[in-house]
Amino acid sequence: MVKIKKLRFFWCIAILGVCIAYFFVTTVDSVFTVHDDILTYMQVKQGALWQTALNDARHGRICHIPMTLLLYIPYLFNCTVVLRIFGTAAVVFDMAALYILIKNNSDRNTAYLSCLLFIAFAGISNQHNLLVSYIAGHQIPIGLVLLSLNEFTQYYGNKHQTTTLIKSAVWLFIASFLYEACAAYIIIFLLISMYKNKGNIFGNCRKILYDTHFHILFLLIFTVIYLVWRSFYPSDYDGANLYFGNIPKSIITMVIYSLGMTPGLPAFAMLIKKYITKEEFFEAATPAMLIVPLLTAVTFYFVFPKIKNPKNKGTLALLCITAMLTPNIIISFTPKYAEWTSKSSYSYVTSYYSYFFMIPLFLIVLKTLFKKETKAVLISMSVIVFAAAFAAAAGNTAWNVYFGKNLDRYRAFEASVQDDFFDSLGDKTTVYIPDYKGIHHDMNITKAFASIYTSSDIRFTNNRNEIDFSAPVVFLKYDPSSKTMIAGSLDSSFTANDTFYIYGENKSQPVTTFALE
Secondary structure, X not given: OHHHHHHHHHHHHHHHHHHHHHHHHHOOOOXXXXXXXXXXXXXXXXXXXXXXXXXXXXXXXXXXXXXXHHHHHHHHHOOHHHHHHHHHHXXXXXXXXXXXXXXXXXXXXXXXXXXXXXXXXXXXXXXXXXXXXXXXXXXXXXHHHHHHHHHXXXXXXXXXXXXXXXXXXXXXXXXXXXXXXXXXXXXXXXXXXXXXXXXXXOOOHHHHHHHHHHHHHHHHHHHHHHHHHHHHOOOOOHHHOOOOOOHHHHXXXXXXXXXXXXXXXXXXXXXXXXXXXXXXXXXXXXXXXXXXXXXXXXXXHHHXXXXXXXXXXXXXXXXXHHHHHHHHHHHHOOHHHHHHHHOOOOOOHHHHHHHHHHHHHHHHHHHXXXXXXXXXXXXXXXXXXXXXXXXXXXXXXHHHHHHHHHHHHHHHHHHHHHOHHHHOOXXXXXXXXXXXXXXXXXXXXXXXXXXXXXXOOOEEEOOHHHOOOOOOEEEEEEEOXXXXXXXXXXXXXXXXXXXXXXXXXOOOOEOOOEEOO
């Protein structure tokens, strides 16, 4: 019996390790998935990290000082594989915090399944998805919140120590100082305190306030620091300004973003938007796309019957739902993100935070729906798990192909501006890029990036109406078939002459004259 238990233990650890490794391999080219990451990479190249962090904070958000420095660390190594290692390590840190919280408040099997399904169902996308964006930055706060919740619930367990409450408050304070949206989690602490005090918010008001007074005090300190900073440096960012002019729209935004990482949704978005062809998908597909979800489903089949049947399922489900909504409260009541959802945005940074509580909710729902765990019921649930894990694997494979193609372009562009060709350009030269919006959708930032490698005062544009042919004009055009940037002179008829490859295996090889448009 002891040997069987050990075998099951090693099997479970191995499958979790396989899922994490498979996720890393599947998403290895999924970097620079948002323009903010490209901007961060550029700023790291420029150097002066502290000054850049301070400049960012002077736009009204003091949180940008620690956050910017955190975001910069992975880019210092100038390696995309290292970027994904940092990103995956940050996700594993969050999973570990989730495991600790659930193990201490339920049991090891529930905690294990929560982590296994978390990574098996994890789906990447281009929607500010924290699984592949804002590397080692915005992932950290949710892990700290989970550790804070663990300390707080442990206080009600067997500790009842003031130091436990202080540690919990400190973790929440740090999380909020990294990302303001985490301050809203005070709602969850108040709800937990109310529940632990027999749900009588009026009769136990003093006890509830005592249990949360360190959290409230620390958040008040954070709020004062935040507002004082904004009094000196007013915010020019519409995503940090509250707006209550359209409450129904804000509520809809909150719900949409809370469900933005529902398992299978990123894969469905890829299917609808068709960012890659069927041929590209099947070329990238591997047997592991079936094998890993199958191993996950088999593991679920054996572990699920061993998880404890939670008491007060309704209360726990309500707490999970509330925790899913909470991180999206602040951003939903801003004009920026409420407008984004009107433009088909379905997920954001905070959706990743909501996802952590979505998985335990999934287990609670299954445990409630299937009270008698017969073999047929277990097989049915395992099929559901396999389908969700397969959808994630297929979606991640497709998204990785899409992001990989973008990565090839970014590499080609960076290599082109490092080439001697750019050093030969004179001041006031216009560089026309007809098929590129620029770094961070800003041609001035693109110019700043190029200035790292050349001292020439050159101008970038993708608008042909802005071109003045009284000064030299050259073009840059990406060729996806060869993964190269083609460059050359451009005349007033928009015909490219004397073109050559500027990056790739055929570097400096002349090509035929062609029309850009």
